[in-house]
Amino acid sequence: MQAQQGYGYKNSEKIKALKTAFITDALKLTSKEAEKFWPIYNVYDSKIMDLRFKKTRELHQKIRDLGAIDALTEKDAKNFLNELIEIDKSIINAKTDLNKQLLEILSAKKILKLYRAEDDFNRHLLQRLQNTKRNSNYRPGGED
Incomplete structure (x- = not known):
């Protein structure tokens, strides 16, 4: 387990470095601009990563612990939907705060370029992952 966590951390640090260079x-x-931009962006990015991955993963784990989606009561399912909506609202709030802070140091055009760069980076990363899976013996759900 510890090795997996270390491996994941190593990969996340590598991805962060690639993303920083890309942006x-x-x-x-x-x-x-960079001196002011990166501290603001890094706080935002950490918050988003926590919301998108940690919080969402915790929610999905709760669902699995209850025996999967089909085993949920309608009430539980509605509660989980509400939790997902709250996560989405938190992401929107974080992005709104980021815009406010960045508009003090960057032009609106550069902020739009940031959002495009984030999307381009994510597409690029996904494409690399798909190519890696295609060129290996990757099996979803299989043990490594």
């Missing part, structure tokens, strides 16, 4: 290149930040 830096896309935005062409001045050194003054």
